Amino acid sequence: MTQPTEMPQHRYDAALADEIETRWQETWKAQGTYHTPNPSGSLTEGPSDGPADLSDRPKLFIMDMFPYPSGTGLHVGHPLGFISTDVYARFKRMTGFNVLHTMGYDAFGLPAEEHARQTGVHPRENTEANIANMARQLHRLGLGHDDRRSIATTDEAYYRWTQWIFSQIFNAWFDEDQQKARPISELETEFADGGRETADGRPWADLSLSEQRATLHEYRLAYVSEAPVNWCPGLGTVLANEEVTAEGRSDRGNFPVFRRPLKQWMMRITAYTDRLLADLDLLDWTDSIKTMQRNWIGRSEGAHVDFRVPTATDADGEVANIRVFTTRPDTLFGATYMVIAPEHPLVEALTTDAWPEGAKDVWTGGAETPQAAVNAYRERTSQLSDLNRQENKEKTGVFTGSYAVNPVNDASIPVFVADYVLMGYGTGAIMAVPGQDERDWEFAEAFDLDIIRTVQPPNDFEGDAYIGAGAAINSGFLDGMEVDEAKAAMISHLVEIGAGESTITTKLRDWLFARQRYWGEPIPIVFDDDGNPLSIPDDQLPLNLPELIDWAPRTLDEDSEPEPPLGRATEWTTVDLDLGDGMKTYKRDLNVMPQWAGSCWYYLRYIDPLSSDVVADATSEKYWMGGDNPSEGGVDLYVGGVEHAVLHLLYSRFWHKVLFDLGHVTTPEPFKRLINQGYIQGYAFTDDRGMYVEASEVVESDGAFTHDGKPVNREYGKMGKSLKNAVTPDDMYRDYGADTLRLYEMFMGPIDQDRPWETKSVVGSMRLLQRIWRNFVDEGTGELTVADVPVPEDVNKILHRTIDAVTNDMANLSFNTAIARITELNNDLTKLDGPTPTAVAEAMVPMIAPLVPHFAEELWQRMGMDTSVVYAEFPVADPALLVDDEVEIPIQIKGKVKSRIMISADADEATMEAAALADPKIQELIGGAEIRKVIVIPGKLVNIVA
């Protein structure tokens, strides 16, 4: 049994840490210590206990990717990034910056709705409870957030502006000439002035109101369109491409997703393809994230080529023309057949009644007629999910019975339907060049088609299709040209004969923006009697969700139509409005926005969370976003998980660019610097049935692990509920305190690396704080042991070296090495007899303050300071103390260290060489051997080659 009476009364333990931490958290809250002043508008007040000149200082805007407030609360993995940004923010506050750092909650979304479906509790109630719990957990961590600026995307005052931005996007169009978004009213003026022609050439004024609305709708950046979408019956909603996994299932819930045409809200993100790509160069992001964005956008340059099919006519009665996209127009002479996707609109027109002469048996799929073959093939592929279509890479297809004409050599080539060509990319049709394309080669072999090489492979080439560089062969006027030259020549030839042109294709599709769910922002749109969408006036925002008894979407089958829950609020679905042509009854849009909407712009509301007349005060926006130097502008540091590489970060950049074009923000990019923090992983344990057991109950002895007396297997994975290995911060607060948790998480390794959690190692960080504490406070009496005594010279040097190293490490976010340096300094301090010199203490406490703010504040106040350590100046190293008069340098023989000597730090090469050769140990080792060369690096080392 423990006997607390024997414990020193004033030891730094969990109980004392708890007392110190909660006390300072209350004080900071009362003083508004982390209140960050804006230059104008709302929130110009700074902290009552901080410097008065904060808003005159250079700014720094630091952000975390805000969390979704889940019902289970935080585990110790979540705050890793939050602690990093907090340490950095605190360091920057102490080195002369006005730092904006706060936290919000991304609170709309599916889980709250699923929870509501299970419990009958309204999503809002549940969401608010979760936010309260998460806010408590985060506050207890001592994060220096300006809580006046905290937002939740579900706040009325917040989503009012999400809806406003939607209206801005809806009421804008993309001017291709200027490559920017402009207000739709300017387009209307162009039409009205005759500066732009209508589709059928009629003057604008002759169009009916409905026709005008329909015309403008074609241009809007947010538009309704009938397009193939990802229909997820399991969730009862449609999803964006980005929300569908490679396996063809929903990102959330893992339900199957089906492609089918539906009328849906889209956002014209594709208009911004080039700018989204080009502006990546402005950003200080990792190459891997930039690469992921580039791959997702998937821009590729090539050409359209038209292949006529003289025997067929299209829907307009014209000679059928198959337009293909190719990145290799130089290989056109090698096109021996064509393939169109099973969903291609020309399939029916091209499919003939009977097999033409020359059709090989293998082309027919065993069917009597092309009609039968194509129908059977389309039937079969339509039933395959995307997953199966990708898994089975064996080439299948059937001949349509038609031949197309190769525009460069008039060759007649057969047209196939095959599912290896996808309708969703390019034109949904290809010219097949088996000689230079592996997939075409496979198909050509399977279907006994001609193969013509049009690029000369190297002599030692042994593969099938050759996709490398080389001279053109078998290609008429291109022969002898290298690939790039041949491409250019072919394109100009195609333009000349009117059979093609250069073009650019992207994988990026317009963003599907509607969800048939309840817990999201209602779309601020109404429809007139002709079904034209119109935005509701800004002064009627926010548009609130109707109160419903039954929020849940229906789980439906594949062939069903989505049923938006908002449609059940019958009173809500219609509204009387005057939109300029008198009071009329309109139908509301019944969709809600996707979860990504609220997170697209939250940084702007952090800047100015209170304004009700503007999205963010213009002066403050320019100040915090760095609008004075737009190309360098944006949030100074944004930290979050890599899982948002293409979703949130692409959408957010898109919205920001629209707002930039419309003049609402001053920088072209929202996030200047991005860091992806690693994940905290944990050990997990499975029993003999393979079921996870509670990791905290597993006992280790002699390298073996047991749970409840039975042996278990150790595994390793992302910390969480499913692996039963979550450790909560609340447990850590109780056993060690928040400062220890902060210190441990920062000490575990570099910020961007995954790392395993080990509760047993946390004690190391606790010990460091205890050892520092003992150098400041007598554990028995609680008396301060800091005294105004002189600092020994060697200690002073160590102190200034530590200051120098820690300053650099903090600036580079290398908190693990900063902590190591502080530990070394403290170890030296421990060895010192007598009290800790005041001069050392006054440097050391501010130095640790960013990492362990409560601990440092407590020592700071005990040392008699009358202002908060939060705004204390970070110590500055004295350069004179960083250099030594004498240094120890290694002497190497052939690169191996053999001896060491002390030598004057500024000794020249000759002196060093002489000193090295004079060393007795070296003389003995060299003996009489000839010295061939001596390399001297002044102040560093001597290497003797003997």
Add this chain to the structure above:
RNA sequence: GCCCGGAUGGCGGAAUUGGCAGACGCGAUGGAUUCAAAAUCCAUUGUCCGAAAGGGCGUGUGGGUUCAAGUCCCACUCCGGGCACCA
């Protein structure tokens, strides 16, 4: 298949430009203290040979450049991530 990362003691990880590999911590071992334990303090801790002094070998593998390589070059293995019939 393609594109990014990465591999250093029993473990987490250090090592600006090529210049003393293993900082700092965890764990482990021994000691001091204690009736005993916890806590604390001190010492040792890459590996092999050796009683020691000392020496050999060592940063995934194989080669190379260099006075000198964890760091640069070539080839490969394994692990993590992203994309994937994208024409």
